[in-house]
Amino acid sequence: MTTPIDPPRDCPLCPRLHDFIARHRLSHPDWHNAPVDTWYPAGGPKDVRLLVVGLAPGLRGANRTGRPFTGDYAGDLLYATLNEFGLSKGRFEARPDDGLELVGTAITNSVRCVPPENKPTSSEINTCRQFLLTSLDVMQNLRVILTLGKIAHDSTIRALGGRVAAHPFSHGGETEIGGLSIVSSYHCSRYNTNTGRLTEPMFHQVFRQISDLISQSGR
Template sequence: MDALDDLDLRVSGCRACPRLVDWREEVARTKRAAFADQTYWGRPVPGFGPPDARLLIIGLAPAAHGGNRTGRMFTGDRSGDVLYQALYDVGLASQPTSVAVDDGLELYGVRVTAPVHCAPPDNKPTPGERETCRPWLVQELMLLRPTVRAVVVLGGFGWQATLPALAEAGWLVPRPRPAFGHGVRIGIDGSVGGGGPEGLELFGCFHVSQRNTFTGKLTPAMLREVLSTAARAAGLGK
């Protein structure tokens, strides 16, 4: 077992936030009618993707009947349908769908994670829950430091979690901290001196929530543009 696998295992056993533990487990017991015959994961959902990823995508939190059901980030819900279709379209995924952990999906040089690993009520974790969960993101970033060269953050909540996590993991985050916006691109320097991370490019993108995709605030073309630009910055693809 490598260090990232060990981190994923520890993440999946976390019980630090009582409200989130109660909610995710209640959802796993009651289920949605369409999934009544399935066994829900009902635990924190670890990141997904290779340990030498050059591009990291950071979302918000698992969906109650998506990641909380399947045990994989953005898997089994409409937000994931949009994200993985776009990753496939730009050559970063082996298939355009993500429905179950055993569906054969592979990501090419990309890892997907979240600042909050448990499904929250109403898809809204609290700032306190985000802060409690942040050490997991810091550790993940530190393990990816040798290879990661670009980060795409989906939404303002994730952006607010990512900037301090990058700083704790050794990158030099600009002060004042840059504001979130779709299409924002920020160069983040590596630490001064030996032993620190290389610099990376940080990208903002509207979240792939149904609210954004159904209203056209985020279109497939907009998402593909951010992902393809970030992939080039990370040294992936064409």
């Protein structure tokens, strides 16, 4: 049986996450409360040159709105940066109907369902990796992957068949697997920015690296 690109709305593969979502469907029936699909540019997977991989949907962010990094602070920083570097266009208003469009970029999460306390288990990360794999398969023109945080980084490395020890996470780190460049960054979460672990200039520097890599791949 072929794995779908995105998990079904009532994906049963991770019982803990399935039950957590079910409880929130009762308390917040107007929320998305389901796995969050990869968001592609208007042209679909064939137009993707940069893939951004996060950890998992935020409870009141993507789990509420249904669009990656939409509805919480992490999205404010990410989408402002994407706009600045020409990787999105339009005005980000933290709503899935705000008209924002991605340019040559797709956004996904290593775990597609919201986990309690934003902490997926190793089993859940491993189980959900199959959807990252199928997503990578359809992005035939992909050149660069940005991994936000160590969990997203390690899961991406494993999805590409690499050894984590050979491709360790570090902010601003670059590595290559199978012709793809992987750039890692601290996650753009409110916690990381409030503590100074990640600053806006640090995040912009990562995107300058990415822009250079995309330019080089097109030569």
